[in-house]
């Protein structure tokens with residue numbers, strides 16, 4: 417099937433329908449096909465969807481859905497540096513919205529809500545579109561991925577569940593829907609079905625990094641490190657060509673870290689996560705900071721890596737757009753001893769939460785700032801204070817967004833701080849919790865051993881460490 421034919425438009429009466437039968441107000445066939453291709457680039461993490469849609473917009477300035485695709489896709493970056501482009505695209509759509517249909521007006525209202533900082537309002541608008549147009553792949557993708565960004569764990573799965581029965585292999589883009597469902601199921605700990613959906617997606621379209629990612633999350637959560645590492649390297653040629661590749665390397669590094677292959681983790685950092693651009697996408701730098709912080713918790717020397725990374729985060733110190741970004745920026749500022757940058761970030765957040773009413777403000781107040789302060793405490797060896805800050809928020813951290821695997825950095829910091837504060841009873845409870853959840857993790861058993869040792873129970877410490885060593889030996 418050629419790229420042209422698979423996007424064949426359907427016509428019903430006066431309405432033009434796209435390849436999934438969703439109505440489009442603009443009537444130029446080539447323009448609608450070009451929009452589909454840009455969207456496919458975004459879904460498959462290949463090419464440059466924004467550059468592609470800019471070409472469509474230049475040739476078809478009255479194509480409202482082209483402007484709205486651009487604006488909607490830019491929402492997902494969660495970065496102030498794309499804000500002006502996002503506003504410009506949505507304003508261009510607004511000027512010609514009288515030509516649009518109700519579905520397209522819904523997309524406009526969703527991005528307008530987002531720009532006001534009403535992220536949850538945007539989700540509701542996209543969900544309303546899906547109620548009437550369940551095959552609107554863009555709306556489905558935006559709700560699912562925004563639920564990930566905002567930490568709505570149940571929503572990530574259920575938005576797909578609401579439309580899933582209406583999709584099958586005959587509908588263009590089904591493999592991407594399987595990928596969304598796989599990830600949503602995994603985050604809700606339905607690991608078996610998640611893996612099934614992810615692998616089915618890959619059977620239909622092997623070049624689907626999001627499905628690779630969902631299966632990898634299953635491996636991570638279930639502690640299937642050797643199988644996970646093998647799976648990732650088997651698919652490495654199919655990870656796409658976007659900053660999502662960094663995230664997949666980060667996942668691979670986590671699997672190595674869990675079985676204490678530290679040299680391989682450092683190699684992955686140097687070869688794949690140490691980005692060279694001064695102003696890279698924050699999505700890249702998040703993963704880099706998250707990996708370096710885990711190595712710091714384990715006492716691994718990472719040389720000048722923190723300095724390079726802090727340089728890249730410096731310009732974002734006062735963004736206050738997304739608490740998830742701020743905590744990762746703080747890891748770099750603290751670890752490179754940049755007091756001014758730390759103060760800029762904290763002062764900007766204090767000013768922001770005093771007056772802001774957007775969806776991020778409450779998260780910054782309740783999770784983001786406490787974690788930033790805990791990061792400072794940890795670095796300055798105020799371990800008891802670090803524990804005090806993290807213990808009350810540890811089960812609320814999903815609100816920060818991201819995945820369980822990403823947010824595990826908070827629980828890990830808490831446990832390491834408890835050990836260093838010599839709060840061994842607490843450390844044992846936390847380590848036991850981790851090893852109960854992931855009993856195949858050598859790292860978790862080493863933590864159990866350290867806690868027992870702190871309590872003076874050498875016998876149980878030896879047993880736990882032997883368990884860790886036997887897991888490493890495989």
Ligand SMILES: [Fe+2]
Pocket residue numbers: 629633663667819821
């Ligand atoms: Fe992930």
